Amino acid sequence: MIYCHNYNHVIPCLHCHPHSYIRMVQHLIERCLLLYMNRQQCVKALAKYASIRPCITITVWRELEKENKDFFEAYFQALSLQAFYGHI
Template sequence: MPGLRGSVIWRDVSPEEVIQVHILIERGLRRYLTKEEIVQKLRDEDEIDPELTKIVWAKLEEENEGYFQGYYATLSSLEQERQSRGSTASTSLPNGSASRPNSNGSSATSNGSSATSNGSHNLPASSQPHSNNIPRNP
């Protein structure tokens, strides 16, 4: 993603770039990745400046405090469950799919998909983080 390379601090970021990062963060949230895992994934796979990811994440977190409190609690529960069952055990995610530990300690869902069946990149409306100041995908 050439438009997202380089230092965010030294250049303007387009609304389209912010939307793209927002969508990619939502994909990571659906997979119950940690903030650090999402920042790394976007940097490594999508060549997105980690500072931009952190800025968008912070704005989402600021405007969706309740969602993220629940999200972090779920991450903690999943980690505790995984530790109590051993590192090779599968755990069930709140969305009903199975989670399996990866070699790096993160989890991936059993369906392997981060997009919904209709191709939408949005989380369910009841649990989707949103921002009034970050443009949304139409």
């Protein structure tokens, strides 16, 4: 993992290593998807547990949606079924 030597961050620094930081956020979003979280739940979880600003999580989420349209269509359908029938 890349660390910010100026500030001793234990995670990649957005300002010093933006590419690594965005990749880390993407990985965390993917972990939220495995837990069948919707975007709002993911944003709240990353803000609370990883101190990721909501605007960053939302931006990365939107880019993932653009790049993976078929996946997200199926994912949102699964979330709808989960809400209708209860936990999958």
